[in-house]
Amino acid sequence: MDVYGKVKKLLIVLNPKNKKLCYEYYWEQKCQYFVCCGCVINRKTCVARYHKNDKKDGDEYVTFGRAPHVCEWRKYDIEYFFKDRKRIDSTNFEVHEEIKNGVERKALIILSESDKTKCYKLYYTAASKCFSCLECKKLKHCVSARVFDDPIDKKQYAIPGKNDHICNLQEYIPAKKIDDEIVESSGFLKLQNQSGPLKIIVFDQKNKKLCYEFTCRKGTNIFSCLGCHEKDNRKLEGNALIQLCTRENGEEYLTLKKWNHCCKMRKYEAEKFQEIIFREPDFIFYREPKDPIINLAIFCSNDKEKFYKYRYHPSQLRFCCLNCRKIKSACNNFAKVCQDENGKEYLYHGKFQHICKPIPYSTITKNKNIEILKASGLPPKKPSKSGGRPCNKNIPPKNIDKSRIIKAEDFELQWSKKGKPDGKLVIFCPENKKLCYELNHEERNLYRCNKCVLYPSDYHITEMDENEDPIKFVIFIDADKKKCYTYTFWTIGKIFRCRGCMRSGTMVNAKIYKDKNEKNYMKLSPNNHVCVPEDYVSEGKDILPPQRFTLMPSKNGTVNGKLFLFDLEKPFYGYWFNFSKTVYYCCSCRKEGKQVKAKLCEKDDGEKYVEMYHHPKHVCEIRNILEENKVVKAENFKIDTNSSGEKPQFVRI
Numbered sequence: 161m162d163v164y165g166k167v168k169k170l171l172i173v174l175n176p177k178n179k180k181l182c183y184e185y186y187w188e189q190k191c192q193y194f195v196c197c198g199c200v201i202n203r204k205t206c207v208a209r210y211h212k213n214d215k216k217d218g219d220e221y222v223t224f225g226r227a228p229h230v231c232e233w234r235k236y237d238i239e240y241f242f243k244d245r246k247r248i249d250s251t252n253f254e255v256h257e258e259i260k261n262g263v264e265r266k267a268l269i270i271l272s273e274s275d276k277t278k279c280y281k282l283y284y285t286a287a288s289k290c291f292s293c294l295e296c297k298k299l300k301h302c303v304s305a306r307v308f309d310d311p312i313d314k315k316q317y318a319i320p321g322k323n324d325h326i327c328n329l330q331e332y333i334p335a336k337k338i339d340d341e342i343v344e345s346s347g348f349l350k351l352q353n354q355s356g357p358l359k360i361i362v363f364d365q366k367n368k369k370l371c372y373e374f375t376c377r378k379g380t381n382i383f384s385c386l387g388c389h390e391k392d393n394r395k396l397e398g399n400a401l402i403q404l405c406t407r408e409n410g411e412e413y414l415t416l417k418k419w420n421h422c423c424k425m426r427k428y429e430a431e432k433f434q435e436i437i438f439r440e441p442d443f444i445f446y447r448e449p450k451d452p453i454i455n456l457a458i459f460c461s462n463d464k465e466k467f468y469k470y471r472y473h474p475s476q477l478r479f480c481c482l483n484c485r486k487i488k489s490a491c492n493n494f495a496k497v498c499q500d501e502n503g504k505e506y507l508y509h510g511k512f513q514h515i516c517k518p519i520p521y522s523t524i525t526k527n528k529n530i531e532i533l534k535a536s537g538l539p540p541k542k543p544s545k546s547g548g549r550p551c552n553k554n555i556p557p558k559n560i561d562k563s564r565i566i567k568a569e570d571f572e573l574q575w576s577k578k579g580k581p582d583g584k585l586v587i588f589c590p591e592n593k594k595l596c597y598e599l600n601h602e603e604r605n606l607y608r609c610n611k612c613v614l615y616p617s618d619y620h621i622t623e624m625d626e627n628e629d630p631i632k633f634v635i636f637i638d639a640d641k642k643k644c645y646t647y648t649f650w651t652i653g654k655i656f657r658c659r660g661c662m663r664s665g666t667m668v669n670a671k672i673y674k675d676k677n678e679k680n681y682m683k684l685s686p687n688n689h690v691c692v693p694e695d696y697v698s699e700g701k702d703i704l705p706p707q708r709f710t711l712m713p714s715k716n717g718t719v720n721g722k723l724f725l726f727d728l729e730k731p732f733y734g735y736w737f738n739f740s741k742t743v744y745y746c747c748s749c750r751k752e753g754k755q756v757k758a759k760l761c762e763k764d765d766g767e768k769y770v771e772m773y774h775h776p777k778h779v780c781e782i783r784n785i786l787e788e789n790k791v792v793k794a795e796n797f798k799i800d801t802n803s804s805g806e807k808p809q810f811v812r813i
Contacts, residue, residue, distance in 0.1 A: 169194075171208060173222065174236060181233035198231025206230070211575075219581065238310065248305075248318040255307060255316070266291075268305060270318065271332060278329035295327035343402075343414035350412075359383075360404065361428065362414070370425040374402055381405075387423030438495070438507040445536045449529040450753055452663045454536060456495060457524065458507070466518035470495055472538075474664040474690055483516035497536050505535055537692045576600065614670075614682040620644075625742045630672070633682075634696060643693040660691025700774040704758075709770050711760075714738070723758065724785065725770065732786045735778060748780030 169187035171194040185194035185208050196206040207225040238247075254269040266284040268291040282291035282305055293303040304321040349361040357376045360383050364370040374383035385400040401417040443458045456470035456479045470479035481493040493512045497505055524530055566587060576583025585607040589595040599607035614635070623632035631649040633656070647656040647670055658668040668687045672680055704725065714721025723737040723744045737744035737758055746756040756778055759771040 171210065171222070172236065173208065175233055178233075180236050182236040183229065183231075184234055196229060196231065198234065199227075199229055202230045204230045221575070238308075246320060248320065250316045253307075253318045268307065268318065269332065270305065270320075272329055275329075277332050279332040280325055280327070281330055290321075293325060293327065295330075296323075296325055299326055301326050343416065345412055348414055360402065360414070362402070363428070364425060369428055371428045372400065372421065372423075373426060374400075382417070385421060385423065387426065388421060390423070436509040438509060440504070440506075443507055445533040446524060447531045447533060452660070454533070454538075456507075456536075457521075458495065458509075459521070460518050463518070465521050467521055468514055468516070468518055472536075474666060481514065481516065484512075484514055487515050497538055608686055614684065616680060619682055622646075623743075631742070636696065637693050641696055644696040645689060645691070646694055658689060658691065660694065661687075661689055664690050666690045697775045702772045702774070704770040704772055706768060711768075720760070723760065723770070724790075725758065725772070727782060730782070733782050733784055735780070736783060746778060746780065748783075749776075749778055752779050754779050 171185035171187070173183045173185065175181040184197045186197055187193075188195050188207075191207075194208045194210065196208070199206040204227065205225075206227050206229050209223045210220070211223065212220050248270065252271050252273070254271075256267060256269070258265060258267050268282040268284070270280045270282070272278040272280075280293060281295075282293045282303075284291050288304065290304045290306045296303040301323065302321075303323050303325050305318050307316055307318050309316055343362060347363055347365065349363070351359045351361060357378070359376070360374045362372045362374065373386045375386055376383050381404045383402045383404065388400055400419050400421045403415045403417055404412060405415055406412050438458060442461075443456060446455050446457065447453075448455060454472045456472070457467040458470065460466045460468070468481055469483065470481050472479050476494075477496070479495045479497075484493045492510065493514060494510045496508045498508055499505055524532070570588050570590060572586045572588070573582040574584045574586055575581055580601065583601045585599040585601070587597045587599070589597075597609055599609045601607055619633050619635045621630040621633045623630070625631050632647065634644040634646050636644045645668075646659045648659050649655075650657050650669075653669075654671075656670045656672075661668040666687065667685070668689055669685045670682050672682055674680060707726075708728075709723060709725050711720045712722045712724070713719055718739065721739050723739070725734045725737065727733040735756075736747045738747050738750075743757045743759045746754075746758075749756040754776050756776055757773055759773075760768060761771055762768050
């Protein structure tokens with residue numbers, strides 16, 4: 161609407177009891193909401209917000225503020241809002257859908273008043289939410305129009321923009337009826353494997369050995385011909401397109417959107433679409449030393465003493481042959497882990513052939529440090545019933561606790577704040593229906609309560625710094641407390657990160673907050689774990705008195721930078737520790753990948769002692785400080801004091 165020479169958005173809210181009355185709202189750009197015109201005159205602010213869900217043809221709705229209206233209802237007159245525009249009745253325009261390059265879009269056909277065989281064609285643009293004339297746009301002239309629904313007579317009408325057309329009229333071609341251009345389910349075949357999108361094979365009516373092969377366009381139910389696409393005839397409008405539809409009884413059929421093929425029919429080869437499956441014992445999983453990533457070995461069919469090596473990619477959720485990639489980067493040789501109905505793992509393999517040479521199996525058997533796994537340990541996946549890609553949904557347990565089941569009358573799905581349908585799950589309290597829990601939708605059928613947190617009873621702190629702040633904790637996943645996820649503190653981000661997921665390149669974090677009672681609680685991120693839970697080992701401690709250790713400066717001159725712990729049974733034998741951040745680590749064990757640590761503490765009276773952790777244990781050999789010339793006995797040195805007043809000197813004998 162034009163207000164003082166400016167175009168402003170208007171929101172009209174009709175009276176549900178009387179459609180001839182309404183409230184008028186205008187758009188407030190700074191605050192990003194609509195304000196009632198009548199209430200503003202009375203110096204009151206009554207706001208409304210417009211929403212639309214994320215789907216392509218999503219529902220629209222309006223939410224209102226808490227402040228009630230202080231103005232009266234106004235008379236609804238659509239002619240008043242467009243008094244300087246010409247209204248076009250539904251008899252003089254058409255709105256239909258067209259497909260171009262596999263993309264479906266709306267077209268507005270406005271017939272000429274003088275000649276009904278001529279028209280202007282405008283296409284819908286989502287950015288401006290109106291129809292625009294592309295022919296005028298080529299001439300650098302903007303011509304637009306909008307289509308509205310009249311709530312009183314329930315008819316459509318079009319309101320053109322201020323600018324008139326400068327392009328030539330086009331010939332009006334009525335939309336074709338394609339009810340007779342239908343292919344029933346007996347004339348086509350659906351094929352979907354785990355490596356690509358859904359495909360449809362349309363057979364020749366006379367010869368079933370000939371066919372056209374179609375592939376699905378991403379995010380649509382439109383399929384394009386592969387043969388036409390391979391010829392790259394994008395300039396031609398003859399590329400064949402079909403649409404997959406479903407009747408009310410569930411029967412599927414095809415509608416031929418465009419059937420002007422520029423390719424020839426192909427010979428139908430059933431072997432081409434067969435999947436490659438590997439089952440035990442044709443493959444094994446193993447892990448190399450000091451490497452958290454799982455490897456896969458697939459044995460050769462003709463020689464079981466040789467295999468091809470695959471490495472797991474967490475981002476792609478599959479195993480890839482790295483040796484083939486080194487030779488040719490375009491060679492995407494992969495394998496996916498699936499589970500059958502009995503829970504046994506098998507492999508789905510791609511159709512690429514190896515260009516690398518197989519590796520002798522003796523390279524695994526001779527290396528004693530390689531761990532051969534009984535299973536991959538990856539999240540269970542099952543292929544869909546239609547033979548499609550494996551599903552990432554969690555498999556429900558066989559024995560479900562009936563006390564955890566919530567009946568339909570005790571929960572409700574609502575719109576989210578961002579306008580997403582079923583974006584919020586509301587669970588009512590059985591004792592009082594006015595109380596509830598609100599859970600936000602995250603992915604697929606998973607909802608999470610953001611207000612639910614972990615208190616100290618739900619997690620276990622295993623390590624703290626000198627200020628008694630936690631720097632490491634574990635979260636148990638079972639009641640027996642045998643399996644857990646380990647989180648360590650990240651000083652840069654001031655958060656805790658899962659150690660196992662961090663090695664796989666995935667961020668699963670947690671952060672400590674304080675509630676109203678100044679109690680600490682842990683809030684977890686919504687990301688799911690991709691790592692395998694670890695075995696929990698209790699970190700007990702031994703208290704070592706001052707006679708059991710000695711402190712020395714490091715090579716850089718850091719005070720108390722080195723710590724030596726004496727052995728009880730062997731004098732002058734023990735272990736060297738280096739200081740790092742808040743604790744001491746065994747030098748030799750750290751080179752072997754083990755974090756054997758000790759902590760220096762101090763009592764209230766100033767006496768120092770050492771806390772030695774039970775796990776992990778030393779993997780290095782005990783060291784003799786006499787042989788390393790780090791200690792000199794009393795009979796082998798003397799202290800020389802001169803009468804000149806100089807400092808006493810240490811002299812070896």
